[in-house]
C-alpha cells in the first residue's frame with residue numbers, strides 16, 4: 572500500500588524550553604499508531620530527519636506505528652544553537668521536552684550516528700520513557716581500537732562545515748556510502764540547498780566544535796544500565812563511526828544484538844533500506 576507521505580504534509584513546529592531558553596523545533600509527524608517511533612538524524616551539514624530517513628517512514632507507518640522525525644536544535648528548520656557541552660545530552664533534553672509536550676508516555680527510538688548517541692543519552696536519563704532502541708552507526712562517542720580518530724569521514728564533515736562548497740560536499744558524500752553510484756546530482760543539490768539555507772547552523776556547529784571538540788562523550792561505562800532490547804546496526808565499510816563502536820555497544824548493553832551489513836557505509840538505513848526496514852519491523856514487533 573502506498574501512503575504517499577510528504578515532508579510538507581507532515582511538517583510541524585513545537586516551542587520548547589531548553590536549558591531555560593525558548594527554542595522552536597521542527598519535526599515531521601507521520602501516521603497514527605498507538606506506538607511511536609522517534610527517529611533522530613545524524614550530525615552532517617544539511618542533515619534532517621526527512622533527509623536521513625525518507626526511505627524508512629512508510630513501512631513503519633503502514634505497519635501501524637506513528638513515526639516522528641525530530642530535527643535536533645541546530646539542524647534543518649529547528650532553531651540554531653551553540654553547544655559547548657555534550658551535544659548527545661543536549662539533544663536528549665530537547666527530545667524529553669518534545670515527548671512531554673506531545674504527551675507521549677513511552678517511545679521507541681531509532682537513532683542514526685549522532686542520533687544514536689542522543690538516543691542512548693535519552694535512555695540513560697529517562698529509562699521509563701523508552702520501549703526499544705535501534706542504534707545505527709552510533710550510540711556512543713569514544714575512541715576506536717582500530718581506526719585513528721577522528722575518522723576520515725568526520726574530518727571531511729568538519730571541513731564541509733567550515734567551507735560549505737559543492738566540492739567538499741561531494742568529497743564527504745563519496746565516503747558516506749559504499750556504493751557511490753546511487754549518489755545523484757539531484758541528491759547533492761538537495762543536500763547543498765539544505766545546508767546553505769541555514770548558514771547560522773553551519774557557523775554555530777563550527778563555534779561549538781571550537782568551544783568543545785568532544786561533542787559526543789563516551790557512554791561506555793554506563794551502557795550496562797540500559798535494560799531495553801536494543802538492535803545495533805552497522806555498515807562494515809563505515810568510514811565515519813568505526814564498526815568496533817558497535818561491538819562496544821553490545822559488550823555494554825545486556826539485551827542487545829548487532830547486525831553488520833557488508834558493502835555498506837555510514838547510511839545503512841538508506842543503502843540497504845528494504846532489509847533494514849524489515850529487520851527493524853521484526854525487532855519492534857517481537
Ligand SMILES: O=C(O)/C=C/C(=O)/C=C/C=C(\O)C(=O)O
Pocket residue numbers: 612613614615616617618619623683684685686709712725728787811812837
Ligand atoms: O562524530 C560522531 O560520532 C557522529 C557523526 C555523525 O553524526 C555523522 C552523521 C552524518 C550523517 O548521518 C548525516 O546524515 O549527515
